[in-house]
Amino acid sequence: MSLKLYNTMTRQKEEFQPRENGKVAMYVCGPTTYNYFHAGNARMFVVFDMIRRYFTYKGYDVRYVQNFTDVDDKIIQRGHVEGMDPLALGQKYIEEYFKDAKALNLLPATIHPKATEHIPEMIKIIQGLIDTGLGYAVDGDVYFAVDQFPNYGKLSGRTLEDMKAGARVEVDERKRHPMDFALWKKAKPGEPAWESPWGEGRPGWHIECTAMSLKYLGAGFDIHGGGEDLAFPHHENEIAQTEGYLKGNTFARYWMHNAFLTINQEKMSKSLGNFFTIRELLVNSPGEVIRFYLLGTHYRSPLDFxxxxxxxxxxxxxxxxxxxxxxxxxxxxxxxxxxxxxxxxxxxxxxxxxxxxxxxxxxxxxxxxxxxxxxxxxxxxxxxxxxxxxxxxxxxxxxxxxxxxxxxxxxxxxHPAQIQVENDEILTEVMDAVMQIRSKSRQKKDWEMADFIRDVLKEKGIVIEDTPQGARWQIKK
RNA sequence: GGCGGCAUAGCCAAGUGGUAAGGCAGAGGUCUGCAAAACCUCUAUUCCUCAGUUCAAAUCUGAGUGCCGCCUCCA
Structure with missing residues (x-):
């Protein structure tokens, strides 16, 4: 009855051993709330929801944390475009998330922490990193010094040398190393900002996951999950800053990443613009169908939409x-x-x-x-x-x-729709009457009338089927 | 340029050394006034190509071809 899972860190399937007997602590990177989530995001949510449900089925007490990134560059940008306060925009799409999540039958996480509600925790960690020489402040920004962290690149299997060779980005001159990443970003006028020892600003992307996972799950929790594009740089950076902060102690024990949803074999992403939001898909397809489709392929294989x-x-x-x-x-x-x-x-x-x-x-x-x-x-x-x-x-x-x-x-x-119908007394009574009328027609071999009734109802989304035990009907949309 | 993944029937998709699950579509049959649903039977001598290891390969090794991802915000 042992359970094996693929650990990105070791690149192999491993037997799952919980940190604490009978319990599973998992953290999954949630959405950045600047839009409805798309089918690709949905794959990740559905996959980890399924994983969580299976652990529960196996008898584990699962503590499942999924965050909301409700402040970041994209939210600010989108807020600007829509003429809406970025933080309000972030809250709006958090609410919208829950509507789509319900349609996909995603269980609510044990905790859904928001980045904006954990700024003090983040500042504390950043300060800790500066104190130990892993972070440094420049003009109101704070960066993480990747070359001060011994195993940088261990999750994604690359070295700083590899990355230097492949660098495609213009290097910010103020960084000590090209791969150094932001822990804290100085605010420009008009941007959402919080007070900090380095001036007004907002957290970098990765630090929120460190702060919230440590707060709600503690160091060395069981599973950290997300889409495979998060492995680098997001998760790599999380590991560096967290294990740096923890003085080398393990951040998370198993790393799980799902493969992408593709459109015409290409990654579906907000950046490429080739995406469908779940909200759009729900117009024509029930959430349960989308879910059934998403789980019909193993989570580590690409899935074409x-x-x-x-x-x-x-x-x-x-x-x-x-x-x-x-x-x-x-x-x-x-x-x-x-x-x-x-x-x-x-x-x-x-x-x-x-x-x-x-x-x-x-x-x-x-x-x-x-x-x-x-x-x-x-x-x-x-x-x-x-x-x-x-x-x-x-x-x-x-x-x-x-x-x-x-x-x-x-x-x-x-089939929820069917249950709803059965609880509808008027519909049930009317249908009983209709079925009786049709039954009479059939007894008189008035096939024309019997078929007419069946055809008319079919157009209304009610399907009639004759069986040796009598006719039955159901709603089918 | 560096790192990684994928290639199985008309379509989707399991299977990582022992002789190709399952679903959708299709064909025939049972049932039926017809239809639908359901059931039964059939549908890959073969797993991108070539070479190798082995008693045995879709599964391991090497070379090649094609597609994709990460290296920059991204699930």
């Missing part, structure tokens, strides 16, 4: 939802099968699905492989659901397992 893939995901998810629906309908029917064989087959299938599911997820969270376990179970359920009488006992267990495992991946296979 297009409409066809989204449609395939929708069909796949519907298959699982249909299976649950069929099982529920079957169990409502009278009687229970005497045939032990069906019970046995279902119980065995449930057991094997769980086993295969766990095996897949234990191997570096292979959600794509875990899907196969769900589909196999659904297939066995479907094959037994038509039996009359119904093997209720085995079916109930199988359905329970399918729902539970689906939930671990963040899918509600009970």
């Amino acid at each position: 297009n409409d066809q893939n989204l449609i395939m995901a929708q069909k796949g998810l519907e298959r699982l939802q249909t299976s649950v629906r069929l099982a529920q309908e079957a169990m409502k029917r009278e009687g229970s099968s005497k045939k032990e064989g069906s019970h046995e087959e279902l119980l065995k299938a449930a057991k094997e699905a769980r086993k295969a599911f766990e095996k897949a997820m234990d191997d570096d969270f292979n959600s794509a492989l875990a899907y196969a376990a769900l589909f196999e179970l659904a297939k066995t359920m479907n094959a037994n659901v038509q039996e009359d009488p119904v093997p209720s006992h085995g079916l109930a267990e199988a359905q329970k397992t399918l729902l539970e495992l689906g939930d671990v991946l963040g899918f509600d296979l009970l």
Whole structure:
């Protein structure tokens, strides 16, 4: 039952050993809130949400911290463009984040700290770095001296020499080393600013994660995650400043990075402008479909985004939802099968699905492989659901397992829309009447009328299906 | 220039030494007044190319080709 995960730091899969028995402390880099988040960001959120859920399933008490970068150059720039106070803009998109997160069924983090609420903690760390010679102030800016930190580059597997050779950026003359990065930025007039020992300014990008992760998780916490583009420079710099501040103690024990979402094989990014926000995608696709699509590929493989893939995901998810629906309908029917064989087959299938599911997820969270376990179970359920009488006992267990495992991946296979319909008394009564009328037509072999009713309702998004046990209907958008 | 990743059926996608999961699409069949759903059967002698290691390779090694990412803000 051991769980293996790929650690970017060591470039191999390692057995997960928590810092503290039975507990997992993880920090995931959250969004910079200057816009709605896009599908690429969503992949990261969904992947780590899935990881978090699986740890919980395994019995760990998970403390999950995801920050909001609510002050930074892009927010200031965007605020300027929109004629809005940058800090207010940052808050606005924090609120919008939660709307989209809900649609994707992302669990709220244990703590969602904001950069702007942790300035004093950051100043303290920066001061500590200056005191030990790892940081230096120049004209109101403060930089981290990378050549004073022995293992700079250990996460991304490069050396200062490598980077010097490949430097593509104009070097700020005031820096002691070209790769030195900002811990504190002096404010220009009109920019959001906080008082500090070096004058008015704002924190550099990396320092917030150091301050907030140390505050809420403490040194040497278990997992630090993010998109693979964060490995360098963001996480590299976090390691340097944090372990420098901690006098060499380990910052985080496992580093996890998800691969990108691509569009036409190219990285989807705000910089390239080739992105879709989740808000836009939600107009045509339910959040659960987007989620199903995002987890259908292992998190460390690139995933190409297009409409066809989204449609395939929708069909796949519907298959699982249909299976649950069929099982529920079957169990409502009278009687229970005497045939032990069906019970046995279902119980065995449930057991094997769980086993295969766990095996897949234990191997570096292979959600794509875990899907196969769900589909196999659904297939066995479907094959037994038509039996009359119904093997209720085995079916109930199988359905329970399918729902539970689906939930671990963040899918509600009970199909919320359907539940809503069932709670709508008027709709249910009207539909009962319509179904009776159609049933009469069919008894009189008035196929024209029966088909007409079916066609009209289909246009309204209500699908009627005739079965040996009678007709049934469901909402399908 | 430095560092790293990927290449599996029409499409998506698992599989890292033992003889190709799963999904979507497609074909045939069962059921059905028809339709839908579901079920059954079929759909990669083969995993970018070439060479090598091995009893055995999609999996390991080397060379090559193609695509992508990081090195600058980026999930």
